[in-house]
Amino acid sequence: MSDSAEIPPLEDEDLEPADPDQYSGPLEWYWHFQQRPDFETDSEQLRVLGELERLFGELEDYRQYRAGKLNRLVTNLGAGRRPPRGMYIWGGVGRGKSLMMDAFYKVSRHRRKRRVHFHEFMREIHARMRALSGTEDPLDRISTEIARELRLLCFDEFHVSDIADAMILGRLLELLVAKGVVFVMTSNYEPDGLYPNGLQRARFLPAIEVIKRELDVVPLGGGMDHRRRILEGFRVWYSPPGEEADQHLAQFFDAVTKAAFEREGALVIGGRELPFRQRAKGVAWFDFDTLCVEPRSQNDYLEIASGYHTVLVSGVPRLAAERTDVIRRLTWMVDVFYDQRVRLAMSAEAPPEELVLPAAQATGPGRMVRNEFARTASRLLEMQSRDYFARKHASAENPQVLRAR
Numbered sequence: 016m017s018d019s020a021e022i023p024p025l026e027d028e029d030l031e032p033a034d035p036d037q038y039s040g041p042l043e044w045y046w047h048f049q050q051r052p053d054f055e056t057d058s059e060q061l062r063v064l065g066e067l068e069r070l071f072g073e074l075e076d077y078r079q080y081r082a083g084k085l086n087r088l089v090t091n092l093g094a095g096r097r098p099p100r101g102m103y104i105w106g107g108v109g110r111g112k113s114l115m116m117d118a119f120y121k122v123s124r125h126r127r128k129r130r131v132h133f134h135e136f137m138r139e140i141h142a143r144m145r146a147l148s149g150t151e152d153p154l155d156r157i158s159t160e161i162a163r164e165l166r167l168l169c170f171d172e173f174h175v176s177d178i179a180d181a182m183i184l185g186r187l188l189e190l191l192v193a194k195g196v197v198f199v200m201t202s203n204y205e206p207d208g209l210y211p212n213g214l215q216r217a218r219f220l221p222a223i224e225v226i227k228r229e230l231d232v233v234p235l236g237g238g239m240d241h242r243r244r245i246l247e248g249f250r251v252w253y254s255p256p257g258e259e260a261d262q263h264l265a266q267f268f269d270a271v272t273k274a275a276f277e278r279e280g281a282l283v284i285g286g287r288e289l290p291f292r293q294r295a296k297g298v299a300w301f302d303f304d305t306l307c308v309e310p311r312s313q314n315d316y317l318e319i320a321s322g323y324h325t326v327l328v329s330g331v332p333r334l335a336a337e338r339t340d341v342i343r344r345l346t347w348m349v350d351v352f353y354d355q356r357v358r359l360a361m362s363a364e365a366p367p368e369e370l371v372l373p374a375a376q377a378t379g380p381g382r383m384v385r386n387e388f389a390r391t392a393s394r395l396l397e398m399q400s401r402d403y404f405a406r407k408h409a410s411a412e413n414p415q416v417l418r419a420r
Contacts, residue, residue: 041067041118048118059237060111063104066233067119067199073099074167074197078125098166101198103173103226105205106235108393112201115235116171119199128167132354134313134347136170137180140187154183158190165196172350173202175210175219176343176387185221192229203390206232211386251360251399252367256330260362264300264327265293267360271325272298284318292329297408300327307344316348320355324408331363334371336385342371343384346391353394355409367395 038044041064049056077098104112120130140157147153161168168191175181192198202209206226210219226232251267253260268276276295281288292300299319306316306328319326334342352359363370371388397403 036124038122040071041115041122044118044122045114048114057111057237059106059235060115063115063233063235064118066102066231067115070099070102070199070231071119071122075124078166098195098197101192101200101230103198103200103202103206103230103232104235105202105232106237108203108390109397110235110237112235113171116169116199116201120169123167125167127165128169129165130169130171132350133170133173133175134350135317135354136168137177137184138313138317140183141179154186155190158187158194161191162194162196167197167199170198170200171354172390173200174204174387174390175213175222176346176384178214181210181213181219181222182215184219185223185225188222188225188229192225198230200226200230205234251358251404252395253360253362254366255364256332256362261329264329264360264362268293268295268298268300268327271358272296282319284315285312289315289319292327297323298325298327299323300329303328303330303332306348307341311344311347313347313351316351317355320351320357320409323357325358325360326352328359328361331361331370333364333369336371336373339384342388345370346388349391349394349398353398356403356406357408358404359395359398361395367392 038047042061045060045064077096080096104115106112116130120128143157143160144153147156150156175184188198204211206223209223210216213219253263272295276293276298277291278293279290280294281290282294282299283289289301290305292302294300299322331345334345336342349359351357368389370392371385373385
């Protein structure tokens, strides 16, 4: 985006209708979506959509089967038809996995469905486990509660980097599948490539086995990175950091606020101060060190995303792969902001794909974190696009969850 280019307003309508009854299935939704002038049809995406169309039909048949009271009773007693197998779609960055999920989720007629970022879901699981501390087998109880709440659970960009998640995931997935929850997941990794070189990885292997046994594993091949294709000079990334970059960020801040703002104050999140450079209604500007070098949790980023539709970040350095804590916080921040559709403008020492330097050793945590950062870099590229900036902030659709300030 040039410095003078108009920034799309937050109130823009979504580019695709979301009424599930409007389309006969994911393929029809996709054919509608491809009418956009900037869209290129992808044969690999069509192949995967064919698999999702099949699953959509199987879920519809099962939903209608359970609509009968006797069938529902028999199924709840452990007899009757089992729900269809879920699906695990994996492929390289920018291949359109999130679009595939859109096509499937938006047309699903299940009322008890949820699409959620995996990190946010696991944060909720750990919170429920803390609330049930001291009770016998809390994971079984939690899975029963979730199975009552949901029939379809969709994870976009499924990946595991936290040992606390890795240790419980296998049993959690197995319990949920046994209780009738159908999963659809997308990931950059084939199942056997999840949690590579992770601590106590042997204890994570049951999760991989559940995925391979209970879900259809569908690769999304091909080489086109659609995120790069749609960039077309939409500029909200300034390099190198410094006075000139700060001037551009200040102009950007003025363009999205057009109102009074505060200078050099602090938010209070989780009982800790988080200094900001400037803040206005819905817009906040921070230094990178404040957000990612100082100790932060995913909850901190969710709190920021709940109150601010636009975030500016100054001074992102190139990071040695061995600075795993800082890189992981940056990844968490990007994941949360992306999932909540927060607009992001940054000044950095390098393009997204060059922010993390090569690891000094061929194996180990640094190498693993650097490999995982490829997904984050791809998201940072997409977050510079016009399409991304035209999306509504999550608070516009979920005001009961995300509190606008």
